[in-house]
Amino acid sequence: MFRLLGALIGFMIFGLFGAIVGFIAGAIIDRYRNFGPTGMNPFNAARRQSVFLETVFILMGKLAKSDGRVSETEVSHVEQFMSKLGMASDHRLRAIALFKQGASPDYDIHPKIDEFLAICGYSSSLRQMLLVYLIIMGLSDGHLNAAEEKLLRLVAGRLGYSQTAFNQLLDMVLNQTHFAGGQSASASALDDAYKALGISKDSTDQEVKRAYRKLMSQYHPDKLMGQGVPEEMIAVATEQAKEVQAAYDLIKKYRDQNRDAA
Numbered sequence: 001m002f003r004l005l006g007a008l009i010g011f012m013i014f015g016l017f018g019a020i021v022g023f024i025a026g027a028i029i030d031r032y033r034n035f036g037p038t039g040m041n042p043f044n045a046a047r048r049q050s051v052f053l054e055t056v057f058i059l060m061g062k063l064a065k066s067d068g069r070v071s072e073t074e075v076s077h078v079e080q081f082m083s084k085l086g087m088a089s090d091h092r093l094r095a096i097a098l099f100k101q102g103a104s105p106d107y108d109i110h111p112k113i114d115e116f117l118a119i120c121g122y123s124s125s126l127r128q129m130l131l132v133y134l135i136i137m138g139l140s141d142g143h144l145n146a147a148e149e150k151l152l153r154l155v156a157g158r159l160g161y162s163q164t165a166f167n168q169l170l171d172m173v174l175n176q177t178h179f180a181g182g183q184s185a186s187a188s189a190l191d192d193a194y195k196a197l198g199i200s201k202d203s204t205d206q207e208v209k210r211a212y213r214k215l216m217s218q219y220h221p222d223k224l225m226g227q228g229v230p231e232e233m234i235a236v237a238t239e240q241a242k243e244v245q246a247a248y249d250l251i252k253k254y255r256d257q258n259r260d261a262a
Helices: 002-014 016-040 044-065 072-085 089-103 110-120 124-141 146-158 163-179 187-196 205-218 221-227 231-261
Strands: none
Touching: 044 072, 044 089, 044 110, 044 124, 044 146, 044 231, 072 089, 072 124, 110 124, 110 146, 124 146, 124 163, 124 205, 124 221, 124 231, 146 163, 163 187, 163 231, 187 231, 205 231, 221 231
């Protein structure tokens, strides 16, 4: 955003040279807004990716152990998660080690969250994607138990989410997963579609489209990789984007049919 604004202002004042300087200055501001001080150095990209991956698998382990035992379903979900990511064998071993570390009863997650906030916390997309991955993990057996929800709320609070904001994100992810295999245009499916986009049936067409575009932008592979999500972890975000697309298509189809009937 600021790079275009800088280019425009620079061109108006100093011509072509000013546009170039303004674009560069705007790009620096954009990087600072997205990543904070750590984003000013391009060499920190690898550090962000490493910290993001470590935090995801450590917190997955803690989440799986939150009710006192790691279930076969949760182990299976982590294995499927790694398979979906297409992780190389050495990365899989590292991820498994991190998962076990987080599942250790005496492991304190707060220093890891502090590190995540210091390296990745300036990006709202990275904070949200961390929670999305954890919510999907928690829902792997079809529901969240009390211990899992308590831990998720603790993590969300550390990431700066209010209870209301977390409730909305939880509802959105839960209903997005309903569209993994597509849904028929039933009344309940339509309700799920609105929840998946974080809106209601009373939302205007503009509000529907705005919510859809915002979610698709949040799940966009290039944006996520640019902000620090490891490339091999993009597959899960791509699946969520497909589910958002299916929910939006259902809403649009229903509204178009109602307009035609009227």
